[in-house]
Amino acid sequence: MDELSDPQIRFTLKELLNIASGRSASNISDLRQPSAIAEHFPYPFFALVGQREMKLALLLNLVNPGIGGVLLIGSRGTGKTTAVRALQTLLPQEPRSLCYYGCTEQEVEQGGMDAVCPACTKKYGQGEPLTALARVSLVELPLNAQLADVLGGREMETGGQPYTLRSGLLHQADRNILYIDEVNLLPQDLIDSILDAAAQGFYQVRRHHTSATFNSRFILIGSMNPEEGALRPQILDRFGMRVFVRGLQNPQDRLQAYTDAASYYLNPREFTSRWQHTVEIAQTEIVIARDRVRRVSLPNSLAQQAISTISQLGVESLRAEISWFESAKALAACDERLEVTAQDLRDTANICLRLRRSPFIQNYFANQQSEEDELAGALSAL
Ligand SMILES: [Zn+2]
Numbered sequence: 001m002d003e004l005s006d007p008q009i010r011f012t013l014k015e016l017l018n019i020a021s022g023r024s025a026s027n028i029s030d031l032r033q034p035s036a037i038a039e040h041f042p043y044p045f046f047a048l049v050g051q052r053e054m055k056l057a058l059l060l061n062l063v064n065p066g067i068g069g070v071l072l073i074g075s076r077g078t079g080k081t082t083a084v085r086a087l088q089t090l091l092p093q094e095p096r097s098l099c100y101y102g103c104t105e106q107e108v109e110q111g112g113m114d115a116v117c118p119a120c121t122k123k124y125g126q127g128e129p130l131t132a133l134a135r136v137s138l139v140e141l142p143l144n145a146q147l148a149d150v151l152g153g154r155e156m157e158t159g160g161q162p163y164t165l166r167s168g169l170l171h172q173a174d175r176n177i178l179y180i181d182e183v184n185l186l187p188q189d190l191i192d193s194i195l196d197a198a199a200q201g202f203y204q205v206r207r208h209h210t211s212a213t214f215n216s217r218f219i220l221i222g223s224m225n226p227e228e229g230a231l232r233p234q235i236l237d238r239f240g241m242r243v244f245v246r247g248l249q250n251p252q253d254r255l256q257a258y259t260d261a262a263s264y265y266l267n268p269r270e271f272t273s274r275w276q277h278t279v280e281i282a283q284t285e286i287v288i289a290r291d292r293v294r295r296v297s298l299p300n301s302l303a304q305q306a307i308s309t310i311s312q313l314g315v316e317s318l319r320a321e322i323s324w325f326e327s328a329k330a331l332a333a334c335d336e337r338l339e340v341t342a343q344d345l346r347d348t349a350n351i352c353l354r355l356r357r358s359p360f361i362q363n364y365f366a367n368q369q370s371e372e373d374e375l376a377g378a379l380s381a382l
Contacts, residue, residue: 013063013285013334016046016278017055041268044275045086046282047260050253054083056331057241057351061219062090062177063289064330068240068323069198069220070351071183071231078245080223084179088138089272089279092287094175095131100167102174102215105130139173139218141180147190152214153205165205170197171214183222184231194220195238233358240323241351285334293333298325298340306345315356324352 011019048055057070072080097104103116105124113121120130141150152168170178170193180186180194197203197216204213222239224231236242248254264271303325310320327348328340335344 011281011285012336013059013282013289014331016282016285017052017059017334019046041272042088043082043086043264044089044272044279045083046278047264047271047275048079048083048086049256049260050248051079051083051245053351054080054243054245056347057243058083058087058221059090059286059334060327060330060348061221061240062087062286063333064293064326065217065219066322066326067330068238068319068326069222070241070243071236071239072221072223072243072245073226074223074245075225075227075247078247080245081181084177084221084223085138087177089275090282090286091136091138091177092283092290093133093135096134096175097131097215099130100171100214101212102171103130137176139169139176139178141169141178141186141194143182145169145190147193150190151193151203151205153207165207165210165212167212167214168205170194170203170216170218173218174215176218178218178220180220180222182224182228183235184224184226184229191235195235199238233360236355237317237319240319241327242355243351244354289330289333292336292338293330296329296332296338296340298329302340302342302345305342309349310353313353313357314362315353316358316361317356320353320356324348327352 045055045058054072057072061067061070072084074080095104099117099120101117101120103120107115108120108124108130113124116124116130123130148168150169152166152171178194178198183191186194193203198218198220201217202213202215204211220239248257260271303321306324307321310324324345325340328344331344331348332338332340
């Protein structure tokens with residue numbers, strides 16, 4: 001912390017993560033702080049001590065949404081929700097659409113006037129802005145959310161005009177972060193809709209004779225306690241990363257976590273202000289890293305080695321290399337580099353590749369092979 005509060009010293013995101021991870025995870029969720037405190041003074045992300053893997057995963061997704069989200073797996077009280085909410089202290093500003101349908105100037109520039117809704121076509125023609133600068137936000141799925149809240153679709157009062165469909169939570173999450181706590185307890189139709197919208201980047205709602213398409217490009221963060229139920233393998237595979245979150249093992253770390261949590265609870269303003277300088281460095285670096293990651297390259301030889309590793313592990317899903325390569329690029333960007341190294345791949349392998357293998361599929365193909373051999377034998381007599 002002394003090192004971090006010196007305004008003369010500049011840090012890369014990777015260095016910030018390493019310094020902060022000398023400390024252990026805070027179990028402040030155990031203290032049941034009033035939610036208003038958490039809203040006005042979110043717990044500073046880099047004050048979360050230890051839990052390097054969880055912090056690394058969350059940070060890399062923020063830098064590169066192409067990774068495809070993260071699933072945090074662990075028992076209650078291990079700080080999963082605290083860590084996700086702490087991301088609020090790092091979120092950058094971006095141009096955001098002012099329209100229900102998510103129309104932007106960029107869409108007009110790329111696809112012409114037909115790419116946006118009629119209202120926005122008119123606004124654009126009159127030189128009015130379609131977007132305004134706003135901070136990326138954290139949208140939390142309420143525990144009792146219904147399909148209609150998530151997708152939207154209720155008609156809005158338009159005073160005699162044709163029906164307009166109201167957008168849902170998935171559209172509110174567009175270009176933001178969508179956090180689903182206890183994702184393994186969600187009804188199947190809900191999780192399927194969310195994952196489909198996340199994969200496509202948009203979704204369609206039809207009511208009566210009206211239909212509308214809403215953008216839904218969000219960073220998906222889920223958490224689950226495996227004691228409370230499993231998640232289908234095909235859903236596990238949809239998360240770019242899977243992080244195992246364990247309670248603190250070292251007594252000294254636990255004491256540090258308790259002391260931090262107690263001082264945050266006593267005076268959240270004072271506690272968060274101690275971290276203000278770190279927060280400012282991190283916000284600036286994240287904006288730079290988000291821009292840099294688009295220019296980071298992965299040498300072909302490294303990519304080929306990585307793909308043979310995936311094959312050796314018996315991983316079928318193509319999502320494995322997408323999330324792994326995008327994660328390695330994000331890590332290189334956090335370290336102010338423009339090329340992925342073997343170390344970047346090693347540092348991101350576990351979180352991207354674990355829980356990808358499917359024993360069912362492996363057995364299925366092995367059994368199927370004997371039928372193929374039989375068929376080949378029969379056909380050779382033709
Ligand atoms: Zn519009």
